[in-house]
Amino acid sequence: MRAMIMDALAEPLEVREVAEPAAPAGGVVVEVHATGLCKSDWHAWVGHDDVALPHVPGHELAGVIVEVGDGVERWSVGDRVTVPFVMGCGACEWCRSGNAQVCPDQQQPGFTQWGSFAERVVLRAADTNVVRIPDDVSFEAAAALGCRFATAYRALT
Ligand SMILES: [Zn+2]
Ligand SMILES: [Zn+2]
DSSP states (O other), X not given: OEEEEBOSTTSOOEEEEOOOOOOOTXXXXXXXXXXXXXHHXXXXXXXXXXXXXXXXXXXXXXXXXXXXXXXXXXXXXXXXXXXXXXXXXXXXXXXXXXXXXXXXXXXOBTTTBOOSSBSEEEESSXXXXXXXXXXXXXXXXXXXXXXXXXXXXXXXX
């Protein structure tokens, strides 16, 4: 697949062919139909976050599931989905109480793993983290919800 590769901090990204991702146990692969660009991407790009290079940024995404890993119960190929950019482990006390945003074992596409500036992205613990997009909501609108809406909602509530 093609992805935007960050080889060095604060340098231009390059579009290159990389290996196809595979769905891990409990996770899915999503074909990216829309992705946002966020100030948090800039923080990772200049080195404020501890990302491993080479890296693929992007954490505001929406798309269609193209592969489902072992053990996933709620999702099928073809589902239109998005994700909050903090993905909980799905198993700990925080996740089970509905507070995956503070899971100590969290993953973040575009930070702790390769993100959505790519044709496909892996989303882990899919039964906990993945969110269905209603048919009348566009991929572009949905891609903006996981980071921006979830951050504002958690701050206010
Ligand atoms: Zn963001
Ligand atoms: Zn957790």
